[in-house]
């Protein structure tokens with residue numbers, strides 16, 4: 001007779017645990033007494049109490065050892081949104097997520113928490129105080145968003161009390177904080193190349209930027225509230241700082257904090273969007289001859305010039321969520337953490 005070891009409810013795996021959000025999540029889980037397996041294609045750090053399993057999440061045989069005796073899995077791996085490799089997004093976010101679900105079922109995992117994105121409902125036009133019942137974007141703005149939609153559907157549909165796998169999706173927006181490889185580095189790079197002098201549109205568009213520790217807090221609350229009788233099974237949850245801010249005020253606060261000038265001159269939104277579209281087309285046509293990546297992509301211009309902020313009332317009610325770090329403190333801690341990106345450094 002084989003006896004199956006019942007996984008401890010303090011053993012978990014973080015797929016994508018070497019990444020920006022994944023590492024912050026791992027650190028908080030350790031603080032809270034969890035033992036953690038990280039599964040990732042790369043190892044970016046070492047920490048006592050963390051077992052690293054290196055592999056591609058599309059490979060079930062590589063995944064299974066990381067899920068051994070684990071009751072809870074966080075899936076926060078994805079190719080970087082800036083990539084334009086459609087095949088990669090489809091392979092990792094869609095096929096790979098199917099494999100993650102199969103592996104969870106085979107390994108007897110009880111809970112799967114997906115890091116989705118609030119962008120799954122964003123089509124490049126204003127969203128003000130959007131709730132979770134907004135329909136998925138019919139015309140997603142890029143391959144990243146297109147495949148994040150399919151990924152979220154797969155995970156939420158896999159929630160099955162009979163089979164013993166419970167699932168939930170967290171939809172963060174504009175994650176920032178120490179060690180972020182995207183937002184602050186892209187911003188500083190643009191400033192150093194003299195491209196941060198302009199405000200796209202009238203500068204009043206409100207956006208959610210979410211400090212990474214609040215996103216981590218939302219994930220852990222979701223995991224700990226995920227039980228067969230709970231209303232959160234198979235549901236998506238917005239997790240934000242609950243302090244929508246003018247996109248250009250946020251950019252200015254970060255830039256000024258790092259010693260750069262704030263953007264000052266206004267450019268009409270339609271003009272910049274049109275130019276970005278033209279550049280994108282040019283890059284596509286010329287790809288066989290020369291490869292260049294424009295800073296101003298239509299997606300970035302849409303993110304910089306429209307309202308996109310989300311209501312997180314559902315997370316407050318069902319998960320008891322409340323941001324643990326304010327926007328002001330989050331910005332101060334982020335700015336402090338990038339001494340090498342300061343003006344003149």
Ligand SMILES: NC(=O)C1=CN([C@@H]2O[C@H](COP(=O)(O)OP(=O)(O)OC[C@H]3O[C@@H](n4cnc5c(N)ncnc54)[C@H](O)[C@@H]3O)[C@@H](O)[C@H]2O)C=CC1
Pocket residue numbers: 015016017018019020021022039040041042055056057058075076077078079080092096115116117118148171172173174175176181182
């Ligand atoms: N950064 C942001 O503002 C937002 C991020 N998200 C989501 O949060 C999650 C985490 O994002 P970040 O930490 O910012 O990204 P990141 O790029 O820092 O981390 C992603 C990790 O996934 C790993 N990974 C990629 N492909 C893999 C594969 N085939 N097999 C195994 N591991 C693989 C990478 O090596 C990396 O360590 C992603 O799912 C992203 O879609 C959602 C909303 C906003």
Ligand SMILES: CC(C)=CCC[C@@H](C)[C@H]1CC[C@H]2C3=C(CC[C@]12C)[C@@]1(C)CCC(=O)C[C@@H]1CC3
Pocket residue numbers: 173174175182183184186187190195196198200207208209295296297300301303304
């Ligand atoms: C809230 C949210 C979803 C933020 C996403 C983060 C990034 C997409 C932004 C981080 C830095 C931003 C940025 C621009 C667009 C959006 C970001 C990439 C510009 C390219 C917009 C046009 C400019 O004037 C330069 C900006 C540099 C920084």
